[in-house]
Amino acid sequence: MKRRCECVTEGSDEKGSRTLLNTIYTDLYITEGQSEEVNTQHEVKQLERASKIQNLHDTPIRCHDIFKALPDQHGPIRVVLTNGVAGVGKTFSVQKFTLDWAEGLENQDISVVVLLSFRELNLIRGEQHSLVTLLHVFHPTLQKLPAENLAVCKLLFIFDGLDESRLSLDFNDCQIVSDVTQKSSLNVLLTNLIKGNLLPSALVWITSRPAAAYQIPPSCVARVTEVRGFTDAQKEEYFKKRFSDEELSSRIISHIKTSKSLHIMCGIPVFCWITATVLENMLTTEQREELPKTMTDMYSQFLLVQTKRKNKYHGQHVSSPQGLMEADREVLLKLGRLAFEHLKKGNIMFYQEDLEQCGLDVTEALVYSGVCTEIFKRESLIFQKPVYCFVHLSIQEFLAAVYVFHCFTSKNTVVFSSLHHFLKRVMEKSLKSKNGHLDLLVRFLHGLSVESNQRLLEGLLGQIEDSKKTTQKVINxxxxxxxxxxxxxxxxxxxDISVYQEIQEFLKSENRSEKRLSEIQCSALAYMLLMSEEVLDELDLRKYNTTKEGRWRLFPVARNSKNVVHCELSKPHCEVIASALKSNPSHLMDLDLSWNKIGDSGVKHLCAGLENPNCRLEILRLVKCRLSENNWATLISALQSKPSYLIELDLSENEALKDAGAKELCAFLKSSLCRLNTLRSDISFQLRSCRLSEISCGSLVSALKSNPSHLIELDLSGNNLKESDVQQLKEFVKSPDYKLETLRSVDCNCESNCCQQ
Known part of the structure; x- marks a missing residue:
């Protein structure tokens, strides 16, 4: 295990490129828990979110400590699921954990570490194995370990790369296997190992990209961790370690700070390496091109630099970038086709037959994997069957964009009248994706339409007539x-930074409410406010002079706000609210959803947020939300599910609350989990909308007697209650034994000091 993990490759597996892990390893930012919505966003968006929150919150944990319980945790941690976007360093963390164990530095209570990658397991997915024979196949040295000793030893199974798995894990309808010598399919074997039916004493560590993590049921996982990559300080540490020339590293660090998108992407170690490769080449040669400012600029230069290196290695010399690209055009476009076809399918791992289907000769691919490995690399031979992948998902997406752009210029795709029409159709298609898996491809396609990148990659992209005029049409x-x-x-x-500049001017303006915002400006403003390290005190959509659609574009800012008021909701906005309440950390403390017909799905999302341990909501207003009886039961159940931070709950003008709902609410007031200070069941003098009777008053009396320390204000106005109905409640106001300070009940004609103090 030491020999396997002590050397690693950074973007390349060509001869001589392997490096000692300990010389380049930089501690990654690993946190317990998982960011909300990681399964429904493109990974670049997840990285943008992580780049912000890692600078503000959370205490990172070392990869060596992931099986160690925190002070407030009870019981052993047996199964750990570690999430992280592609290239963020999950495999490096696994190798560092294993290497330090093998060298006797960490986790010496573990007897055996069994490191398995899903890309290896894919190759034998049709075979039948017992746990014993599986160990012997991948770790022959364990043949000396008797089967009966497996239960005595403390084993750790590491399954790396769940997102690359071609196995079908079924946790609901699975054959039970508890004997380490019993043969079954790999699907059944792994499922039983994770569930604890098989070798329950063993530890299990699974790594995955976020979109595939759903395959493991939460009930099977004791701890979820997230690798968020480099912090800002670690980005600088990386470049300083890589370059002994301090001036060069400082220039590179200064440059990436000038571009928000480049700086965010450098949270991924692989992108730091791409950036270092490009900028070192440009800053140490006599190139006169402007340094890359966008991701498309960076990847265009990267493709150029690596192809030059390959040609230099083979003794080829091409004087111009265009000539260089034409010389390599055929192979690069085949790689682009492979990238695009499998991006559509969601594949990042390829086998020989996949290459052949795209017209790639294996020897051609090996030229790029053996030398130009920064673009495409071949994984080590597993059972003599090569596995291929691009160094990073973003490189696959870039080459896919190059191929698609080439198809347009060469008319090998559906004929469009113009480039701006073509890009419009591509954008419309990407917007239909639920998880945004085409977002980066579309960004690259728009970047490739820029004249400078067309000039750089002309041999690949072809020519676009009247480029400047076309660019303006695309922008429009x-x-x-x-x-x-x-x-x-x-x-x-x-x-085109015009929208960015307009928003900057808007934020500096003293009369913001007078300035009309377009919908694209609202989207840009939402992004900038979400990425801001400053949490917004209040999101009041009425203060923005824009259309209803524009206000809806601003609503995601709720995730970075303390107070949300006066909002008109649609179904997606309820999901945003749930996300804001679940966020780690959650900033939302005051939520006013009044006068919105939330509906069953909205209540479901709201309750999911209220039940989440991260929720810190203190004030919840649901005035006239037209909730049904079932909605009330669901809502009150959610409030009772965990210790509540609520200090005020406003349920005014909800006719379906009635006595039955009030009874459920009183059960919450009796609960030790309740620390509610204010309960207003009606603040309107116009409607007696909650339809409460003396029965509800009796329930409230019982609740206060049971748990007298919480309720300090109670408003029962508008419910046609008699003075006798609220008499006992009035006595609570006068009594020093109760905290009730204010009681309002207009219908009993009692607004004197006896009811309101």
Missing amino acids: NLKEISVNINIFHCLMEMN
Whole structure:
């Protein structure tokens, strides 16, 4: 295990490129828990979110400590699931854990570490194995370990790369296997190992990209961790370690700080390496090109640099970038086709037959994997069957964009009248994706339409007539569509910063409410406020002079706000609210959803947020939300599910509350989990909308007697209650034994000091 893990490759597996892990390893930012919505966003968006929150919150944990319980945790941690976007360093963390164990430095209570990758397991997925024979196949040295000793030894199974798995794990309907010598399919074997039916004493560590993590049921996982990559300080540490020339490292660090998108992407170690490769080449040679400012600029230069290196290695010399690209055009476009076809399928691992289907000769691919490995690399031979992958998902997406752009210019795709029409159709298609898996591809396509990148990659992309005029038409189209934040990113890739500048001016303005905001400006403003390290005190959508659609574009800012008021909700906005309440950390403390017909799905999302341990909501207003009886039961159940931080709950003008709902609410007041200070069941003198009777008053009396220390204000106005109905409640106001300070009940004609103090 020491020999296997002590050397690693950084973006390349060519001869002589392997490096001692301990010489380059930089501690990654690993936190317990998982960011909300990681399964439904493109990984670049997840990285943008992580780049902000890692600088503000959370205490990172060392990879060596992931099986160690925190002071407030009870019981052993047997199964750990570690999430992280592609290239963020999950495998390096696994190798560092294993290496330090093998060298006797950490976790010496573990007897055996069994390191298995899903890409290896894929190759024998059709075979039948017992746990014993599986160990013997991948770790022959364990043949000396008797089967009966497996239960005595403390084993750790590490399954790396769940997102690359081609196995079908079924945790609901699975054959039970508890004997380490019993043969079964790999699916059944792994499922039983994770569930604890098989070798329950063993520890299990699974790594995955976020979108695949759902395959493991939460009930099977004792701890979820997230690798968020480099912090800002660690980014600088990386470049300083890589370059002994301090001036060079300082220039590179200064440059990436000038571009928000480049700086965010450098949270991924692989992108730091790409950036270092490009900028070192440009800053140490006599190139006169402007340094890359966008992601498309960076990847275009990267493709150029690596192809030059390959040609130099083979003794080829091409004087111009265009000639260079034409010489390598055929192979690069085949790689681009492979990238695009499998991006559509969600594949990042390829086998020989996949290459052949795209017209790639294996020897051609090996030229790029053996020398130009920074673009495409071949994984080590497993059972003599090579496995291929791009060094990083973003490189696959870039080459896919190059291929698609080439298809347009060479008319090998559906004929469009113009480039701006073509890009508009591509954008519209990407917007239909639920998880945004085409977002980065679309950003690259727009970046490739820029004249400077067309000139750089002319041998690959072909020519576009009247480039400047076309670029302006594309920009105008984007501003007209203005559906989501990716359009803002596409504008940035096209070097159009007009929207960004307009928002900067808006934020500096003293009369913001007078300035009319377009929908694209609202999307851009939402992005900037979400990425801000400063949490917004209040999100009041009425203060923004824009359309209803524009206000809806601003609503995601709720995730970075303490107080949300006066909002008109649609179904997606309820999901945003749930996300804000679940966020780690959650900033939302005051939520006013009044006068919105939330509906069953909205209540479901709201309750999911209220039940989450991260929720810190103190004030919840649901005035006239037209909730049904079932909604009340669900809501009150959610409030009772964990210790509540609520100090005020406003349920005014909800006719379906009635006595039955009040009874459920009183059960919450009796609960030791309740620390509610204010309960207003009606603040309107116009409608007696909650339909409460003396029965509800009796329930409230019982609740206060049971748990007298919480309720300090009670408003029962508008419920047609008699003075006799509220008499006992009045006595609570006068009694020093109760905290009730204010009681309002207009219908009993009692607004004197006896009812309100």
